[in-house]
Amino acid sequence: MLCLGAVALVAAACSSTPTAVKKKVHKTSTSSTTTSTTAAPAGATTTTAAAAPTTAPPAAHTATTTAPKATTACSTTGGALSATCDTQSPSFKLAGAGANSIQPFFTRVFYYYNQADKGVSVNYSPAGSSVGVTDIQQNTVNFGDSEIPIKTPATGTAGNILQVPVDLGGVAISYNLPGVGAGLKLDGPTLAGIYLGKITKWNDAAIAALNPGTNLPSTTIVPVRRADSSGPGYDLDQYLIDTGGAQWTGSAAGTAASTKWPITNVGIGEQLNTGVAGFIQQTAGAIGYVEYAYSLQASFTNAALKNAAGSFVKPSQSAIAAAGAQAANLSAANFNIVNGPGAATYPLANFSWTLIYQKQANTTLGVVLGKLFDWVTTTGQQQAAALGYSPLPANVSALAHQTLLTLQNAAGQALFSS
Amino acid sequence: MSTTLLEEVPPPRLTPIEGVKEGLQRRWARPGGRAYAVLRWTGATVFAVIVLGLVVSLLASSSQAFGHSGLSFLWSGTYNATKDIYPTGIFIIGTLITTAVAIILAVPIGVGTAAFLSELAPKWLAGPLSVLIDLIAAVPSIVVGLWGLLVLSPVFARHVEPFLKKIPGLEWFFHGPAYGPSMLLAGTVLAVMILPTIVALSRTALQGVANEDREAARALGATRWQVVRTAVVPGARTGIEAAVILAMGRALGETIAVAMVIGNNNALPHSLLAPGATLGSAIINNFGEANPGLDRSSIIGLVVVLLAITALVNVGGQLLLRRRLRAEGAVA
Numbered sequence A: 001m002l003c004l005g006a007v008a009l010v011a012a013a014c015s016s017t018p019t020a021v022k023k024k025v026h027k028t029s030t031s032s033t034t035t036s037t038t039a040a041p042a043g044a045t046t047t048t049a050a051a052a053p054t055t056a057p058p059a060a061h062t063a064t065t066t067a068p069k070a071t072t073a074c075s076t077t078g079g080a081l082s083a084t085c086d087t088q089s090p091s092f093k094l095a096g097a098g099a100n101s102i103q104p105f106f107t108r109v110f111y112y113y114n115q116a117d118k119g120v121s122v123n124y125s126p127a128g129s130s131v132g133v134t135d136i137q138q139n140t141v142n143f144g145d146s147e148i149p150i151k152t153p154a155t156g157t158a159g160n161i162l163q164v165p166v167d168l169g170g171v172a173i174s175y176n177l178p179g180v181g182a183g184l185k186l187d188g189p190t191l192a193g194i195y196l197g198k199i200t201k202w203n204d205a206a207i208a209a210l211n212p213g214t215n216l217p218s219t220t221i222v223p224v225r226r227a228d229s230s231g232p233g234y235d236l237d238q239y240l241i242d243t244g245g246a247q248w249t250g251s252a253a254g255t256a257a258s259t260k261w262p263i264t265n266v267g268i269g270e271q272l273n274t275g276v277a278g279f280i281q282q283t284a285g286a287i288g289y290v291e292y293a294y295s296l297q298a299s300f301t302n303a304a305l306k307n308a309a310g311s312f313v314k315p316s317q318s319a320i321a322a323a324g325a326q327a328a329n330l331s332a333a334n335f336n337i338v339n340g341p342g343a344a345t346y347p348l349a350n351f352s353w354t355l356i357y358q359k360q361a362n363t364t365l366g367v368v369l370g371k372l373f374d375w376v377t378t379t380g381q382q383q384a385a386a387l388g389y390s391p392l393p394a395n396v397s398a399l400a401h402q403t404l405l406t407l408q409n410a411a412g413q414a415l416f417s418s
Numbered sequence B: 001m002s003t004t005l006l007e008e009v010p011p012p013r014l015t016p017i018e019g020v021k022e023g024l025q026r027r028w029a030r031p032g033g034r035a036y037a038v039l040r041w042t043g044a045t046v047f048a049v050i051v052l053g054l055v056v057s058l059l060a061s062s063s064q065a066f067g068h069s070g071l072s073f074l075w076s077g078t079y080n081a082t083k084d085i086y087p088t089g090i091f092i093i094g095t096l097i098t099t100a101v102a103i104i105l106a107v108p109i110g111v112g113t114a115a116f117l118s119e120l121a122p123k124w125l126a127g128p129l130s131v132l133i134d135l136i137a138a139v140p141s142i143v144v145g146l147w148g149l150l151v152l153s154p155v156f157a158r159h160v161e162p163f164l165k166k167i168p169g170l171e172w173f174f175h176g177p178a179y180g181p182s183m184l185l186a187g188t189v190l191a192v193m194i195l196p197t198i199v200a201l202s203r204t205a206l207q208g209v210a211n212e213d214r215e216a217a218r219a220l221g222a223t224r225w226q227v228v229r230t231a232v233v234p235g236a237r238t239g240i241e242a243a244v245i246l247a248m249g250r251a252l253g254e255t256i257a258v259a260m261v262i263g264n265n266n267a268l269p270h271s272l273l274a275p276g277a278t279l280g281s282a283i284i285n286n287f288g289e290a291n292p293g294l295d296r297s298s299i300i301g302l303v304v305v306l307l308a309i310t311a312l313v314n315v316g317g318q319l320l321l322r323r324r325l326r327a328e329g330a331v332a
Helices: A002-015 A103-116 A129-137 A188-196 A205-210 A231-243 A272-282 A292-297 A317-325 A363-377 A379-387 A394-405 B016-076 B088-120 B123-138 B141-166 B183-207 B211-219 B224-235 B237-253 B256-261 B279-286 B294-331
Strands: A092-098 A120-125 A143-146 A159-175 A222-226 A268-270 A286-291 A304-306 A349-357
Touching (some): A092 A363, A103 A120, A103 A292, A103 A379, A120 A363, A129 A143, A129 A349, A159 A231, A159 A292, A159 A363, A188 A205, A188 A222, A188 A231, A222 A231, A222 A272, A272 A292, A272 B141, A317 A349, A349 A363, A363 A379, A363 A394, B088 B224, B088 B237, B088 B279, B123 B183, B183 B256, B237 B294, B279 B294
Parallel strands (some): A092 A143, A222 A268, A222 A286
Antiparallel strands (some): A143 A349, A159 A286
16 A cells, blocks of 8 residues: 555655545645646556546636636626636635545546646545534635535534535445455345454354355455444444444434444454455455545455345446436435435435535635536536546536535625526 | 942943933833833733633633532533433543553653663763653654554554453452553553653753863762762652643643543543543543533533643642752751
8 A cells, every 4th residue: 555655655646646646644735736637647547537527617818828718707697607707816725624525536636637727726624524624614714525415404603514416325334354355245134243242253244145156265254334424434334324223223323324333342443445445455354445546546355235125236336326216306405315215226425515605705706616516416426427426417416506506605696696 | 438339439431422322222221121011011911801701701601500519510410301411520530540550651661762862872872862752742642642543542452452351469459451541552542642841851950060060970979870860850850740730731631632542431440451531532522512501511610620630739838849959048
């Protein structure tokens, strides 16, 4: 993992590509770069781009000339969300904080937005969903991001908080078992048994019953969990509440899912997705939950989980997309898509929610924020698939657009008309 | 013949210019002295206000938790409706165990290194070596924690911990499954972090021992090692103990480095190879998610407990040192 990290560091330093680097545990920054090419960047190393990135909003800045095009000032309100405004003077440095799981996507998508619009650069601190929520509620960042939306009505010190779905991701159950390939079948009761400390060996009868053809070693199971609060932990907790049976709901875990993992006296706890991934990589017999994008990067073997229809599904972009397609009436109050219906659905999937204040004290900043996240939820979704996320379904994209249309300036007037 | 007192000696005759200069200096000395006294007292008061303010605000924020559970907070933590229990007793035991392991590992190595640097090392080696050791102190805690997790942990899991389990007689300390993150690993990481403190302060203490003591031991026929053991180290004992107390204060309060290597398991560790939790790691893991109210108040209660333990260790250490110094002063 050190070699991966070192190579990623060098690759990032040399070519400024946003392949998700695992160098920093807590902070990452994507600031404006010097190259102004609009073609696919040289050295898009480990991931294949899903499509050549289109230079985002029309009337994009040309590479070399400095003569500005006839774009409106960003302080002008009432325009369309998808139209550009002049962000070169002054240029905008936005600060955000929040979920660790969305970091690879945000790193890439903010880089591409900066390529298309040099005036906007975003610094995102992936310290965790709860930090993002606290920061935006105290208005110390321009936007936050959380895997679990704030309980409606969402408010902070500066008023109402809008919750915009920007990303569809999944949680992989990764394990390190030499000799056993990917796709080991697991279901709710066995996972609950593992995380309660009741199932301690890989060749336990419960696991063997689900995997009749596989030769399971007698290695001890080492369950890894997130020591800090996490969206992936919330998803797995919800899945175990739905399917794990009375052993899970009757224990300290209870019947309400929580971002703080409930059973803390079993197994090892590590910080952030990178900590869990690092531990799984170096410990034989370990099993843990990480954001699917991280497991893809680290080439983990992932378990096939039993979904609500009874089939065992491995995490993949299509399975996560199938889970997202089930979100018919998605809203911040109705956000749960864990253990959804459908034969091809992956049970551990969730949307990631960006948090911005409805009333923007600084009109220009509000306009820039709105346009940025409208781009992220429409054109920016092309970057999702390459990293292991799934593009937003059409209805969720529309929900994001509708939510952003309710942005207001300090006087209460709408910032955008369409 | 009558004795003349100092006051009766007439002051020397000054030229007019000197007289004026002396008059001015005397005039400035009084308000200058006053200004200095004001500065002195302001500094002390500001400092005291800050420290007291910190303690009072922490106590106020944690009063809800202590009110809810009373004194039982100190061992069983707080129980509230959403079953968020912070088992304070387990954290306290974890903190004490990791600090003890750190001290046991760091003190012999640290004092030995300090003795080597001050007594035995040639000049060309002592300088660069002490700079290198001080560099360890400059490494940020999170970097040490990351190093412990990515580099030390696999080494411990594959080589050190299985080896320790095989040593006969030490089974009580080292048994059970060993995955890497453990009390032992946390103690080792802490030992690395407190080593520079112990080395630097012990070296100063050892260098402060009077040369006469060394020469006296030499004159009585002691070898180099015996000089160090019988004359130098006992003479520097007070300084070394002060260094150990300072290092213990740092080890007690370390948060992120410990949180990364201790495994964050809220159960009583049955051996040094088991994962556990300390006050510092519990605080840093739980504070972000704590709901305002009883939850957050409980975390601040943990902070108050940590503060109390650190203060006890420091104050207790100071009292011990003072008593030792007084005894030494009386004897010498």
